[in-house]
Amino acid sequence: MNVKPLAFVDLDDTLFQTHRKQQPSEQHKLATTDKNGQPLSYMGPKQQIFVNWLLASAEAVPVTARSVEALQRVHIPFQHGAICSHGGTIIAPDQSLDLEWLEIQRQAAKQLEHVLQTLPDALHEYAKDLGSIRTWTVEENGLSIYTVAKQNQPESLFLDQLIDHLPNEIIQQCYVHINGNNLAIIPKHVSKQKAVEFFIQKYDPQSERAIVGWGDSLSDFGFLTCCDWFGMPKNSQLDRFLTGHLEHDYERKGFLGHV
Incomplete structure (x- = not known):
């Protein structure tokens, strides 16, 4: 019996990049558009070959920080459900909103709702002596899901300095992810890993088929551990982290492995 693997795959910087990160040539293919319909x-x-192989060979489920609306601007025909907003929303394989997961998120979000709504203004205050940023809270299905700060001039990065100003309530109940000029403050109940675990348990229980995954950032590692095999793009944040720690470990011990 030819059973296709179930594949969970991050999108931005795994399957495609913005034109700011790579200047498109004639060989590049449009992957997403912005809210105004302009190429993004x-x-x-190589990414095109990988995506074509993935769609033909597996049931591919995107696992993305993108909202459902932003996922709709991705020009890749995913047809087996999706995990959006860092795990805040699950789209079932039949393309309907998973209401069971929504209720779990709604109950968990109650105590942080006000904090997330006021956090964008607070981040601007924290950054006033550091540089220019833009901030927003991602809202979906009537919920405030997570907050984003993005530098307007990404040449000299300072977002890590904002973390020292975060209130204890945020530090205790959220995790922070920084990738270049993008900072996300995400409640602990909003999790790609927890969403993937839920998706597998609900829509693929007791399955013996292979589960595979790909992601580029350290925040992807949690959901990748749900997979039987996983990988990462060359020179991605996750690849650089692994390479650096392997080199440090070897320099410290003088050998690879454990005894």
Whole structure:
């Protein structure tokens, strides 16, 4: 019996990059558009080959920080459900909103609702002596899901300095992810890993088929551990972290492995 693997795959910087990160050539293919319908992200030739192979060979489920609306601006025909907003929303394989997961998120979000709504203004105050940022809270299904700060001039990065100003309530109940000029403050109940675990248990229980995954950032590692095999793009944040720690470990011990 030819059973296709179930594949969980991050999108931005895994399958495509914005034109700011890679200048498109004639060989590049449009991957996403912005809210105004203008080209935003592209797939290079190797990424196109990988995506075509993935769609033909597996049931691919995107696992993304993008909202459902932003996922709809991705020009890749995913047809087996999705995990959006860092795990805040699950789209079932039949493309309907998973109401069971929504209720779990709604109950968990009650105590942080006010804090997330006021956090964008607070972040501007924290950054006033550091540089210019834009901030917003991602809202979906009537819930405030997570808050984002993005530098307007990404040449000299300072977002990590904002963390020292965060109130204890945020530090205790959220985790922070920084990737370049983008900072996300995410409640602990909003999790790609927890959403993937829920998706597998509900829509693929007791399955013996292979589960595979791909992601580029350290925040992807949690959901990748749900997979039987996983990988990462070359030179991604996750790849650089692993390479650096392997080199440090070898320098410290003088050998690879454990005794």
